[in-house]
Amino acid sequence: MRLSVNGRPHELPEGTALTGLLETVAPDPRGVAVALNGSVVRAAEWPAIPLREGDLVEVVTAHQGG
């Protein structure tokens, strides 16, 4: 299935959970937050959230800034 991760197209096997995606895009989950289709998903809920075709996923962390 195809979805968007941080604004870029991403291919994943059907049935992948959010944790499955994060293992590749954020191997160190400390200080990381995730939004799925515009809503924040708490870290404790990541394993239970299935991803679907067309999902918009944002994975963010702290960066230098004013």
Added chain:
Amino acid sequence: MLEVAGVQLAPLWLGTGGLTSLETVRRVVEAARPGLVTVSVRRTSDTGTGSLLATLRDLGVQVLPNTAGCLGAQEAVLTAELAREALGTDWVKLEVIGDEVSLLPDVVELVEAAETLVARGFTVLPYTTGDPVVARRLVDVGCAAVMPLGSPIGSGRGIADPHTIEAVRAAVDVPVVLDAGIGTASEAAHAMELGCDAVLVATAVTRAEDPVAMARAMSLAVESGQLARRAGRIPRRETARASSPMRGRVGR
């Protein structure tokens, strides 16, 4: 001592954008001894994860996430929610800009975002214009401080119109934090002399030729300006006023 939402803080706040290495971040923070250090929230694909936050935690400074670059209330609210989840703090420096050229606050969207975030339990510190009416609106919706700009972000032009900062100071009874425009130490002192409770500096330190030395200069300046404010400056006069006695001059 400055107190925001019941927390005591040193009066110099520091932005980290533009520092070239984590070692420089460490040395600058140690020189500035800031009350808060701001960070932005960005996609991991553009940043990598972890190391900045680990460095700041190691230094023991309180981290204040911002919503820098957000162009509307909805985007700013989502960014604040992500920051809360990523950093484990419900404090946020709320930035909603009107366009990417001026980087000036969109105050309509700002007040709307502030109201939403306060209702969701955030401690909101909004970056705003030097406008006492907007400052009051922000306090009315529950902001814990207001952060008026001295001049545009990154411009280093100092406090373009001191009267705007004094007007904001007079309009609200929450802490006023000068945010944006500071170019050098005397301007940070000026902000404190005008009645600000704290000064946030970013570019002025991070892009100085010697960021560590400028961080120390800012720390001294903020302390100096705070002392001067408390000491009470003399009124300005139209004419000269001799400081030495006129009587007893030789040959008179």
